[in-house]
Amino acid sequence: MTATLTPRNAVVAALLVLLALLPVYAALTGNTFALSLFTRIVIFAIAAVSLNLVMGFGGMVSFGHAVYLGIGGYVVGILAKEGIGSGFVQWPLALVVSGVFALAVGALSLRTRGVYFIMITLAFAQMAFYVASGLERYGGDDGLTIYKRSTFAGALDLSNKTLFYYLCLVLLLAVIWLVRRLVDSRFGLVIQGVRSNERRMRAIGFSTFRYKLVCFVISGVLCGLAGVLLANHTDFVSPAIMQWTRSGDLIVMAVLGGMGTVMGPVIGAVTLLVLEEALSRVTEYWPIILGPLILLVVLYARGGIDGLLTRLNRG
Amino acid sequence: MLYFIEQCLNGVQLGMLLFLLAAGLTLVFGIMDLVNLAHGSLYMIGAYFAATFAALTGSFVAGAALALIATLVVGMAVEVIAIRRLYGRDHLDHVLGTFGLILFFNELVRLIWGPAGMTLPLPSEMLTAVQVLPGIYYPLYRLVIILVTLAVAALLYVLVMRTRIGMLIRAGASNREMVSALGVNIQLLFTLVFGLGAALAGFAGLMQAPILTVQIGMGENILILAFVVIIIGGIGSVRGAFVASVFVGLVDTIGRAFLPDLLRTMLSENAAATLAPALSSMMIYMLMAAVLVVRPEGLFPASSR
Numbered sequence: 001m002t003a004t005l006t007p008r009n010a011v012v013a014a015l016l017v018l019l020a021l022l023p024v025y026a027a028l029t030g031n032t033f034a035l036s037l038f039t040r041i042v043i044f045a046i047a048a049v050s051l052n053l054v055m056g057f058g059g060m061v062s063f064g065h066a067v068y069l070g071i072g073g074y075v076v077g078i079l080a081k082e083g084i085g086s087g088f089v090q091w092p093l094a095l096v097v098s099g100v101f102a103l104a105v106g107a108l109s110l111r112t113r114g115v116y117f118i119m120i121t122l123a124f125a126q127m128a129f130y131v132a133s134g135l136e137r138y139g140g141d142d143g144l145t146i147y148k149r150s151t152f153a154g155a156l157d158l159s160n161k162t163l164f165y166y167l168c169l170v171l172l173l174a175v176i177w178l179v180r181r182l183v184d185s186r187f188g189l190v191i192q193g194v195r196s197n198e199r200r201m202r203a204i205g206f207s208t209f210r211y212k213l214v215c216f217v218i219s220g221v222l223c224g225l226a227g228v229l230l231a232n233h234t235d236f237v238s239p240a241i242m243q244w245t246r247s248g249d250l251i252v253m254a255v256l257g258g259m260g261t262v263m264g265p266v267i268g269a270v271t272l273l274v275l276e277e278a279l280s281r282v283t284e285y286w287p288i289i290l291g292p293l294i295l296l297v298v299l300y301a302r303g304g305i306d307g308l309l310t311r312l313n314r315g
Numbered sequence: 316m317l318y319f320i321e322q323c324l325n326g327v328q329l330g331m332l333l334f335l336l337a338a339g340l341t342l343v344f345g346i347m348d349l350v351n352l353a354h355g356s357l358y359m360i361g362a363y364f365a366a367t368f369a370a371l372t373g374s375f376v377a378g379a380a381l382a383l384i385a386t387l388v389v390g391m392a393v394e395v396i397a398i399r400r401l402y403g404r405d406h407l408d409h410v411l412g413t414f415g416l417i418l419f420f421n422e423l424v425r426l427i428w429g430p431a432g433m434t435l436p437l438p439s440e441m442l443t444a445v446q447v448l449p450g451i452y453y454p455l456y457r458l459v460i461i462l463v464t465l466a467v468a469a470l471l472y473v474l475v476m477r478t479r480i481g482m483l484i485r486a487g488a489s490n491r492e493m494v495s496a497l498g499v500n501i502q503l504l505f506t507l508v509f510g511l512g513a514a515l516a517g518f519a520g521l522m523q524a525p526i527l528t529v530q531i532g533m534g535e536n537i538l539i540l541a542f543v544v545i546i547i548g549g550i551g552s553v554r555g556a557f558v559a560s561v562f563v564g565l566v567d568t569i570g571r572a573f574l575p576d577l578l579r580t581m582l583s584e585n586a587a588a589t590l591a592p593a594l595s596s597m598m599i600y601m602l603m604a605a606v607l608v609v610r611p612e613g614l615f616p617a618s619s620r
Contacts, residue, residue, distance in 0.1 A: 020554030061407050108604050111611045115350050115550060120607065126539045127600035134592035184450040242417050244539065248414045255411055285426055298412040300398050 008309035012263050015270065019169055023162045035161055036233075041273045042168040043229045046175050046263035048253040050222035053179050056259030057188065058215045059195030063118045064105070064125025067248050068098045068220045070132060070242030072227020077144045077237040087150030087158075091228055098224025099217050101128075106216035110209060113198075120188070125247060133237040143238020150232055157231055168229050172266070175222055180262045182218070191215050252294055258306025267305050317451055322572040323565065324447070326456050330564025331464035335519035337540040337548070337556040338471060339512030343550030346488045346508050349398065350406050352413040354541070355514050355534025356420035361386040361517025362524040362533065363424060366433040375438045382521050383514055390513020394506045402505070421531050432530035435521075460522050467518070468557060475553065484508060488551070540567075543599055547606045547615030559614065563599050572599035 016252040019042065049067045075094035084090065109120040126267075138144045149158040158164050182188045193201045194208045201208050231237045240246075249272065257268025279286035301308060334442045340354050364385045369378025394418070401412050437456055444452040475481040479523065483504055495501040520534070527533065544563050548555030574590035606614065 024579075027554035061410065063410065108607055111607060115344070116546060116611070118406060118410060119546055120351065120603070122539060123546065123600055123603060126536075127597050131593045132590045132594035133595055134590070135345060136589060244535070245417075248410075251407070252414070255407070273579050285422050287418040288426065291415040291417070291422065294415030294418070295397060295412045298404075298415070 004079045006310075006313040008306065008313060011267070011309055014101055015267065023165050027162070030249065032161065035165055037273070037277060039161070039168055039233050040230075041224050041232060041270055042165070042172050044253065044273060045266045045269035046168075046172050046229070047223050047226035047260045048250050048257070048269045049172070049175055049262065050219045050226065051250045052259055052262070052265040053222070054216055054219040055183070055254055056261075056264070057183055058148025058191045058212060058230065060110070060212060060216065061118050061251070062121045062216070062245050063244070063251065064121035065219075065223055066121075066242040066244070066246035067105075067125035067128045068102065068223035069227035069230055070128060070237075070239070071098045071101055072224035072229075073231035073237035073241050074132060074138070074144075074227075075224075076150060076228050076231040077146050078138055080146045080148060080150075081138065081144060085148050085151050087152045087156075090150050091225075094228045095221050095224050098227070099221045100219070102217045105212070106213045106220075110212050110216065122244060122247065123244060126244060129239050129242050129244070132242065139238065141239060143236055143240070146231060146235045146237065149235065150228075157287075164233070168233075171225065171229065175225070176262055176266070179222075183262060187211065187214070204275055256294075256304050258304030260303060261306050264304055264306040271305060318572075319569075320448065321450055322569055323451065324404060324453055324457070324461070325572075326565035326568035328461050328564070329460050329568055330561035332519050332523055332537070333541055333544050333564055334434055334468060334557055334560035335464060335515050335522075336537060337544040337560055338468075338553055339515040340541055341545045341548070341551055341553060341556045342484075343509060344545070345553075347402055347505055349401060350409040350413070351398070351512075352410060352538070353393070353416035353420065354512070356417050357386060357390055357513045357516040357540030358520035358534035358537065359424065359529075359531070360420065361520030362435070362529040363428055363433065363518070365521035365524050366435040366529050367428075371434055375435075375441075378435075380523050383518055386513040386517025386520075387510050390517070391506050391510040393513070394509040397414045398509060399502070399505070417535070424531055430531070432528040434528060437522040437525045441525075456525065463522070467515070471515075471553065480504075480507075483532055488607045540599070543603050545613075547603055547613055549615040552613070552615040555615030561609060563602070566602055567599050573596070 014292055019038070022038050023035055026032060034303065047065065047069060050068075051062060052061055054060045072094045075097050076090050079090045079093070092275070105121065105124045109117055109124070112120060132138075133141050149164075151158075156163065156167065159168070165280075190201065190208075190211050193206075194212060198208050227241070230241065253268035253272050254265040255268070256272055257266065258264030276286065279289055283289070299302070302312070336354065336358060339357075340351060342352075343349050343351050361382055364382035365378050365389060367378075368381040368385070369375050372378055372381070397412065401409050441456040441459065443455050445455050445458060447453045447458070473481075475484060483494065483499055487499075487501060487504055487508075491501055494504075516534075540563065544559045545556055547563065548557075548559030560599050575587060575593040578587035578594070581587075610616075
């Protein structure tokens with residue numbers, strides 16, 4: 001990829017600079033709310049990028065990706081309640097559990113395609129939602145307060161808000177880098193080939209099911225990481241973390257930003273969450289504006305913001 | 316045993332409710348190839364209309380009839396304004412566009428009716444229980460729901476299989492270009508079918524309203540159950556939706572009623588109390604997974620409709 005200064009690249013670069021400098025702004029103005037909001041945005045950007053790996057590049061529309069936020073969050077919450085506070089245990093275990101769940105869901109739902117796949121991923125996520133609501137020991141519907149964030153043997157103090165923000169940002173960049181490498185690899189090319197024409201890919205000898213399943217599991221693990229961060233950020237986890245509307249929000253982020261590129265969902269996450277924040281200051285009934293706005297994006301702005309910027313470049 | 320029969324009836328009643336929702340979803344999907352998440356919003360709106368009109372007119376039946384017409388009109392209006400533009404697009408676009416509609420409708424209802432829920436009181440003659448079998452009493456209203464829904468299902472069958480409009484609907488499902496080339500106003504037909512689906516959802520909502528509270532978001536959890544139903548039944552098949560509805564309703568109700576006792580006989584009291592709520596809510600999803608393993612296209616794939 002040659003790095004020329006197109007409008008799109010300028011926006012992406014500006015966005016990254018903004019994200020990098022935000023804690024400086026927050027420290028100078030004492031605006032801790034902005035820091036908290038953007039920590040949330042960065043975490044959701046990780047989730048949206050992970051969703052985009054299956055949805056944008058693999059053509060598998062998962063309508064249940066919030067479930068991995070929930071799994072990551074609940075592993076941290078449950079271990080913390082049981083007295084295991086070490087991040088060296090919590091984090092890898094959260095990623096493994098997310099991966100195993102993704103493997104099970106993927107193995108079942110990838111037998112189908114299209115609209116079946118959308119509904120089945122939604123249904124399994126809803127199942128996890130009800131199971132979490134039924135966990136009386138871990139707060140049931142009301143959720144579970146996490147009294148102590150993950151500890152890393154004194155090496156990282158996650159309760160330092162600025163440090164935690166930068167940790168999330170570094171992880172976001174790492175996830176972007178990983179997804180980009182994956183997409184450009186042979187594996188990624190096969191996945192994109194499956195999106196365009198699965199039958200043809202099978203005909204030339206690829207076991208497409210296995211490729212799709214591995215892609216689905218990687219995406220689940222990355223989204224589980226976002227769940228771990230989210231639980232540490234809010235110091236709280238409840239079934240609401242994996243409510244189905246949350247899965248819808250993640251899809252909106254990916255589509256709004258643009259599914260065709262790795263950076264699109266990051267732009268989408270920033271746009272959607274900042275827009276929600278801004279609209280909620282205008283009116284208490286902000287979804288009444290956001291809903292039709294989403295519909296308009298679907299109808300008239302295919303390719304999302306990223307696509308609009310690219311078109312701007314072409315003139 | 317008495318308890319078991321009562322739970323079976325509850326299961327059938329839940330199944331009937333699911334059928335009303337699933338039938339609309341599956342018709343709209345089968346004919347317009349459209350995934351409509353906002354179907355649950357129409358269910359909610361039906362319930363709100365019924366509560367409002369019943370309070371205005373003072374009569375449950377008049378309120379229900381007005382609510383049904385109003386939901387039909389809202390459904391057709393939504394089709395003309397928004398849904399029509401989504402035909403022929405990607406399923407992802409349907410999901411997102413109708414997701415936007417859900418946000419809109421939930422907030423609109425909050426704006427009009429306020430955040431508190433409403434109740435729809437039953438007429439006093441419905442409050443009795445009738446003897447369905449010697450020694451078994453069952454609330455009359457729930458029995459009425461079962462019977463009325465069965466009648467609606469029969470009407471739907473006649474409409475789709477035995478009338479001219481039903482013939483056009485079936486023809487539109489198999490080849491819409493050909494139907495429109497033969498001079499049928501396919502756009503109008505689609506609006507009618509969407510309105511029919513909306514009316515069925517609204518009907519489900521208003522029938523259920525006296526049993527539950529009418530509240531914002533009431534349609535969403537039941538919508539996902541309806542999705543499970545049409546996955547099991549086979550998307551696009553009304554017959555599959557009927558069989559799967561009853562199946563899912565029975566499994567869910569009976570699972571919730573008897574699984575805790577069953578677990579208690581096998582596990583310690585404590586473990587059973589922890590596991591039962593989680594496990595019984597997983598039942599229908601495990602059923603769905605099992606069906607998928609055996610028949611990924613559902614029990615009645617649409618091609619054999």
